[in-house]
Amino acid sequence: MSDATLKAMAERFLSALQHCQLLQMRVAQANADGITLVLPWSPAIVGNPQTGAVHGGALTTLMDTTCGMATLCVLPRFEVCPTLDLRIDYMHPAEAGKAIYGHAQCYRVTRDVIFTRGTAYQDDPAQPICQVVGTFMRLGQQIKGGIRFGNSLKEGGA
């Protein structure tokens, strides 16, 4: 799959998640090595109005989604991959007023389960806000509507 095709599929996938749309999340980059999403700064992600500190839930959603979508980078075709487990460790707080990037890649792919890891950062990927490890179940294309949902994604249907 070309990087452009992969990025287009990732954008269609993300656009179907209302929850992520509210947060204005976008795909920044996607290729065989991994995926990067952006969470722009907005009132919707502020957890503490006095300080502008980000609500943990917004960051968690960013990283859950980023790790889950990293599975697109290693699968030949779209498959539904629900989260099996997710661990987030915050290294330092996000700075108010700046977009947050989430990057993730797959480090192990089995017939049923995909293992991913990633980080969130603002200016410098080497100074991560958090590091994340997540595991996702491959349901296959034929299971539970996988193929049809997959097709609609590839063909640009909602």
Next chain:
Amino acid sequence: MSDATLKAMAERFLSALQHCQLLQMRVAQANADGITLVLPWSPAIVGNPQTGAVHGGALTTLMDTTCGMATLCVLPRFEVCPTLDLRIDYMHPAEAGKAIYGHAQCYRVTRDVIFTRGTAYQDDPAQPICQVVGTFMRLGQQIKGGIRFGNSLKEGGA
């Protein structure tokens, strides 16, 4: 603090999180032993339109928020407590069409850090959808707007 006061504070806290409002999350119960939130079934939490399966991000947000708000149950007064780490392990999928409950309690309280654990379930708390462990930083009342945000919560201000 009486259970009624604690529940009212929890409701004000939750109402300030736009992110949780979109998901229509509500406080079901709150007392010294822990807190229970409800995530009603709605199109906003569906991750796979074909099957009605819940988007992992919605469950993650429920449990991040439930664990974070469990800190209210053990603190004498409101303090801002951002997430330090969070681990979610999914035991089985949520059933389509049913509300999801998130329950959490604190099992260790230190001067700076609070340790919580919880579960999400639908019909039966003994058959959890996921089990969660989360750690939260106490910033104190005087730090980073803690007191003022705390006061506005206690006095019913937005």
Next chain:
Amino acid sequence: MSDATLKAMAERFLSALQHCQLLQMRVAQANADGITLVLPWSPAIVGNPQTGAVHGGALTTLMDTTCGMATLCVLPRFEVCPTLDLRIDYMHPAEAGKAIYGHAQCYRVTRDVIFTRGTAYQDDPAQPICQVVGTFMRLGQQIKGGIRFGNSLKEGGA
């Protein structure tokens, strides 16, 4: 497999781990629902000579081994299953002078990966010292010596 056969296999498996032998770990119980190991109190597990507090490494070894051996309970025949990930959350310290029990069971079995969870306790399983979640890779019987190691276990060889 009968419970007696399963327990005998578990005992042979445990006896091959020098590391666990030093700690005098034994199989307390094994059946289709899970496995329980015992770590007796001994000088080898003390981390702090003044207080008799257990060294975390001993408890971690107990729970890593218990979760790993829980895979024996759900597999038709012995397979080598190395640890993929392990998370331990300590709820309260172990009491000096008392044996520690580790119990674990499998909650998801896929073609490649097995998910387990467990607890360690002393007197009361409902007051766990720690809760643990671990994921293990099935290498299959034919891979990397699995069959032969498996046979030697079943036949009571080394």
Next chain:
Amino acid sequence: MSDATLKAMAERFLSALQHCQLLQMRVAQANADGITLVLPWSPAIVGNPQTGAVHGGALTTLMDTTCGMATLCVLPRFEVCPTLDLRIDYMHPAEAGKAIYGHAQCYRVTRDVIFTRGTAYQDDPAQPICQVVGTFMRLGQQIKGGIRFGNSLKEGGA
């Protein structure tokens, strides 16, 4: 504290852990930035005699100990710091016949709790066998024999 003093303290600490002595663990390096331990290859760490694969418990012990001892690097004086939680994610298997290095550093120090992260590797730190995050409780010098155990360490007593 000078690097030499720190390393000497770390060596005395490690020498008191029988469990680690069996595995022949040694301190490779210790300074304000973190600590590196070595687990030499030996029959005691082999989990699968046919392949020479390392028993997960040995690696877990290495990383639990490395993360726990990283607390020595940031504390002005020795304090007993039991493990509160530990997460290990294995990226790829250890190669038979080679020593394994464990490196860890502290990324957050509060009055009660210290947060650490680290990796295990053989030839190349950039290709980690596993990544680890661990949290440790500061018990203080005066609590539960802390001071006396601390003094005996500093003065070279067993």
